[in-house]
Amino acid sequence: MAPRKLAAGNWKMNGNLAALDQIDELRAACPAPACDVLICPPxxxxxxxxxxxxxxIAVGGQDCHANAAGAHTGDIAAAQLKDAGATYVILGHSERRADHGETDAQVAAKAAAAHAVGLIAIICVGETEAERDAGSTLDVIGTQLAGSIPAGADAANTVIAYEPVWAIGTGRTPTLDQIAEVHDFMRDRLTGHMAGAGDCSLLYGGSVKPGNAAEIFAIANVDGALVGGASLKAADFAGIVTALDAAN
Incomplete structure (x- = not known):
């Protein structure tokens, strides 16, 4: 078994009912993709x-609560996401960690809740620009992996997404060597935290576009992408899906 190839789009706080026309366009542009395709809308x-x-096209949530139900105004339970049609949920995105103060332990609790109802958890990790400049990238990633992956995680129910915080929405990307270093490190480090680590899909995210997707997907241990802005337009996201198909 090899890691699944996954092109995942994160619409973040963007889109409305009219924007669902992009789904029709994406299906027309990629009628039979070889990779898995996922969109996580609001x-x-x-x-x-x-x-x-x-x-x-699979659909997923952008977050879930660690509890199954309760007095948590504005939050969404994993079971509610599944009931609405989700098969995945993004957890621990850097914007959640920064804007809402989410800790590794909270991310792990949310992932456990997602697993309990049969959702695949996409657990995000990544360093800030200051941490990159300080040379502590791998220490940060190692700590996040150790703290954010719950017991019972395996290659079937968990995907890991590396998103350097300084590359999200900035138009900047790490060098290919920097991406390769982190993905090789994650593959090795997951061996101690997850059953079937060699088959776990590792995604890269951070200013992925049709123009740079092919070279990113050519890197060993990069099994796909978690895409932000470029997933909002079918033409752009289709280019990334096509590039991932070609990398299979």
Whole structure:
């Protein structure tokens, strides 16, 4: 078994019902992709997107609560995401860690909740620019992996996404060697934290575009991408899906 190839789009706090036309365009542009294709829209669009996506495109949430239910105004339980049509959920994204103060332990608890209802957890890790400049990137990634992956995680229910914080939405990307260093490190480090680590999909995220996707996907241990802005337009995301297909 080899890691699944996955092109995952994170719409973040963007889009409306009219934007679901992009799903139709993406299906037309990539009618039979060899890789898995996923879109994670805002929660209010999850159910209508799932109804429109068909079998070709999976849909997912952008976060979930660690508890199954309760008095948590504004939060969403993993089971509610699944009920709306989700099969994945993004957890521990740097924007959640920074804007909401999420800790590794909280991310691990959310991932455990996702696993409990059958969702695949995409656990995000990544260093800030200051941490990169200080030469502590691998220490930061190692700590996040150790603290954010719950017991029971395996290659079937967990995906890891490396997103250097300083490359998200900035137009900057690490060098190919820097990406390779982190992905090789993650593959090795996961051996101590996850069953079937060699088969776990490792995604790169951070200013991935059609123009740089092919060279990123040619790197060993890069099994796909977690894409932000370029996933909002079908033409751009289709270019990334096509590049990942070609890398298979």
């Amino acid at each position: 929660a209010v669009l999850l159910h209508p997107m799932a109804a429109r996506a068909g079998d070709m």
